Amino acid sequence: MSTQKLGFEETLGRHILPDKCIGCCACIIVCPFKSLEYVERRPALVRECRSCGICVKVCPKFETSTADLERFIFGRERGGGEDFGVHNRIVIARSRDERILRRCQDGGAVTSILTFALKNGIVEGAIVSGIDREEPLKPTPKIIDDADELLECAGTRYTYSPNLLALKKAVIEGRGNLAFVGTPCQITAIRKMGKAGLKRYSEKVNLLIGLFCSECFTYKGLIKEYIIGKLGIDPYRIEKMNIKGKLIIKLKDGSVTSSSLKELRRYRDNCGSCPDYSAELSDISAGGVGLDGWTLLISRSIRGEEILKAAEKEGFLKVIRAEENMKPINLLRRLSRRKRERNT
Ligand SMILES: Cc1cc2nc3c(=O)[nH]c(=O)nc-3n(C[C@H](O)[C@H](O)[C@H](O)COP(=O)(O)OP(=O)(O)OC[C@H]3O[C@@H](n4cnc5c(N)ncnc54)[C@H](O)[C@@H]3O)c2cc1C
Incomplete structure (x- = not known):
């Protein structure tokens, strides 16, 4: 479908909103006319749509070409055997910080990488999902600039956290050089912003950590x-x-x-049309895939690999080669294939 002059209603409103929209908020944050707002977990047109077509370019569920995005991000498409996307290295990792290990979901690798990146000035802030004090299982998008605050956000909430709303807030506050943690759909949205030339958002994020995701619940x-x-x-x-x-x-x-x-x-939330299990467009992807107390990490971009290596070298992470235990890799391969086959 040509999206040149099409407005929200004819495109996302008709084809995505009814049963595919997950409420990632990408369309809301990029709308230059503030025509969309987040109402009851979904975008709602609150002002006249000027049909600029920008929202259409960033929706992770609308006309997404993974191959085009892979070429844009990694300079190449995935090769044969890369069922779970372009990658450099797969490792099994565990935090070396006991406080993180007590609060994290799997091996605490995500919180440890973010802690390393913040403490060493590699990023100046991190967008994550924290918890709501009033409703402790409710995920709440947060901007974090202190490693202790990160600790409070460790662990997984299995319901949707619209972390892109925190990205919008960070940009309005004039922040940059951020890490972003999110589900595959959120990572795809940020990459689509980059490909569409929306630098206001895409250039503010310098490290994308994607979480494996079978599905989200409401x-x-x-x-x-x-x-x-x-x-x-x-x-x-x-x-x-x-x-x-x-x-x-x-x-x-x-x-x-x-x-x-x-x-x-x-x-279940509207995850039925998402083909991406392992956040295939991130710099580093992380998941538990049946491991107990360890996180499987996939470094995909050169930047992701550099940061992973440095976090290991500086003693934030204990890392072992994933090939020493093929079970999680085989599971990752199987779950990635299954999600893609079911949802494309
Ligand atoms: C909705 C959802 C579904 C998942 N499904 C799978 C799966 O099928 N298979 C699998 O192997 N792994 C899955 N994961 C990933 C897994 O639960 C862990 O997040 C991952 O293994 C990293 O563990 P860790 O101990 O290194 O992370 P931690 O160090 O505990 O850090 C976790 C990070 O995730 C962020 N976070 C928590 N909840 C959310 C949320 N709802 N949205 C966005 N960010 C969030 C936190 O802010 C924190 O920064 C899922 C995660 C989510 C959020």
Whole structure:
């Protein structure tokens, strides 16, 4: 579809919003006329659309050519055997900081890389997802410039966190040289901004860390209806939630509850049209893929590899070669293929 003179309603409004939009907010932040706002987790047209077509260029769900983006970012398309995208190196990593290990989701590699980058001035701030003090399982986009604050944001919230809203705030505040942590759709949106020449956003982000993602759930469904409503669990009693083939909820009193993913199907967000499991366009991708207490990291860009190597050298991360344990790589390959086959 030619998007030259098309407005929001004829494009994203008609083809994405009804059942594909995840509420990443890319369209909202780039609209030069402030015509879109975030209303009930989705973009809503609140002022006349001038049909400039800019929102259409950045939506991760609309006419995305992964091959074009790979050439733009990495200078080449993925080769045969690169089922999970262009990459340099795959490692299994674990933080060397006990405080991070106590709060993180898997091996704390994401928080450790960000801590290293902040402490060494490689980035001046990090956009992550933190927690809401009033509703502790609700993800809240945050701009962080202090390593201690990062620690509070470690761990995974399995409901959608529109981190691009924090990018907009950071840009308005005149910040730059930022790291950004997000799901594959958010990473794709930032890369599309770069390819569309929207430097106001894309040039402010110097390190993109993408999280593996099978799917996201809605806060209303997973947390309010299921965990609080059906299971009767007070969110303040939860120590950690994890999805490893099933949903595992560990409470602060040491007890553990688990639920089958089938039971949670109805609380899924609009992830059904996303083909990207391992954030294939990021500088570094991170996931747990069945590991216990370790994070699988994929360095994809030269910058990603340099930062990963430096974080290891400076003692922030313990790193082992992923080839020493092929199980997570095989799982990554299988899950990446499956998501792409189902959703393209
Ligand atoms: C919605 C979702 C689905 C996921 N699905 C899978 C999966 O299917 N398979 C898999 O192997 N891994 C999955 N992951 C990634 C995994 O849960 C860990 O984030 C990853 O292994 C890194 O672990 P870590 O201990 O190194 O991260 P940590 O050091 O704990 O840091 C985690 C970082 O993630 C950020 N974050 C937390 N919640 C969100 C959110 N909702 N949106 C954006 N950023 C967030 C935090 O701010 C923090 O910076 C998923 C993550 C999310 C958010």
